[in-house]
Amino acid sequence: MISLGQPWILLLLPLPLLVRWLLPPHREQESALRFPFFRRMTEAAGAEPRAGAVILSRPVLSVITAALCWALLVLALARPERVGAPITIETAARDVVLAIDISGSMDARDFAAPDGSRKQRLAAVRDVVGDFVAGREGDRMALIVFGSAAYLQTPLTDDLQTVTELLGRTEVGMAGPHTALGDAIGLAIRTFESSEIDQRLLILLSDGSDTASRMSPINAAEIAADRGVEIYTIGVGDPDTTGENRVDLATLQAIAARTGGAYFFAEDEAALDAVYARIDELAPRETETLSFRPRRSLAWVPMGLAALLGLASLAYLSLRQRLRARGRAEAV
Structure with missing residues (x-):
């Protein structure tokens, strides 16, 4: 015309x-x-x-x-x-940060696979998270791995293939043997500072208790709530184990409650898959549609x-x- x-x-x-x-x-x-x-x-x-x-x-x-x-x-x-x-372009209306625990306890092989075999915790997490990331096409995502310290693997990006590949290359203990939940939340808050999108979601997965953070996870969660960050926490592992390898479910629940998010516990691969499916329901992919000729x-x-x-x-x-x-x- x-x-x-x-x-x-x-x-x-x-x-x-x-x-x-x-x-x-x-x-x-x-x-x-x-x-x-x-x-x-x-x-x-x-x-x-x-x-x-x-x-x-x-x-x-x-x-x-x-x-x-x-x-x-x-x-x-x-x-x-x-x-x-007319050409229609969909852009992300929410940014998502994945924070994955890769401390020494993630090497435990107590995750039940659908075929009944036992898998390493981190391997099961990688498989399920990879499918979750692939289903967020159109979103911007960032990846944080943490152990004794927290590290940003990828900043916020819409290149989900890179996020999946870098997650697949992570190994247990790369970030140290301990668990720094508070530092991981703090790094996620700094990552969101470069975002101009108001809706921000942090998915935090851990199988231990905080033993290495400079700031307590609860204080970090309160700061995240002030910055508009919603946190979904996922606990994996055995809550009955004593010592550092015992997953601190109470702290994960408190983190989610302070930010208006949700808490989940997964004891096997099927349950973890169901957790991420539930997160998709609670926090569906949101986009802004731009149309022009x-x-x-x-x-x-x-x-x-x-x-x-x-x-x-x-x-x-x-x-x-x-x-x-x-x-x-x-x-x-």
Whole structure:
């Protein structure tokens, strides 16, 4: 479809006619000789005197060409453009950060797989989280891994394939043997600072208790709540185990409660898969839809036609004038 970006410009089309009708003709003064008894001289010569001032007429071709060129230039100023079919783009309306515990306790092989075999905790988490990430197409996600310290693996990005690949390369103990829940939340808060989106979701998975953070997880959760970060916590492992490997379910519950999120516990791979499915239900993918029509300017077409028409007219009139001058010279 072709449309005009500024159709009101077409009101300028009759402007040359208004100028012609309202403004007086252009006049030029030239030197002349005055003859006494001029009328008697013309009568003796048998000539009829004419008016001293005349309005020169233009060739019809010149008038038509000028009118067409003016119309084409006005059309170009009206910005003709080709409007394409509507294009819809979906952008993320929420940013998601995944914080995964890779402390030494994640090496335990006590996660039951669907076939009954026992899997390493981190391996089961990688499989389930990979499917979850793949289903968030259109969202921006970041990945944080933590042990004795928290590390940002990927900043907020819509390249979910990279997030999945980097998660697959993580190994138990890469970030140290201990668990720093509070530091992981603090790093997620700093990650969200680069986001201009108000809705922010942190999914925190851990199988231990906080033993290495510089800030307590509860205080970090309160700061996250003030910054508009909603935290979903997932506990894995054995809550009956003593020592550092015992998962601190009470802390995970308190973190989720302070930020308006939710707490889950998964004791096998099927339960973990169900947890992420439940998170998808509670926090469905939200997008903002932008729709626009691509526009391509066609102003060059009437401008080019006006230039070609003007040049062709000038060439024709110049050639005709030369031929007439040559004809007169030959007649003499």
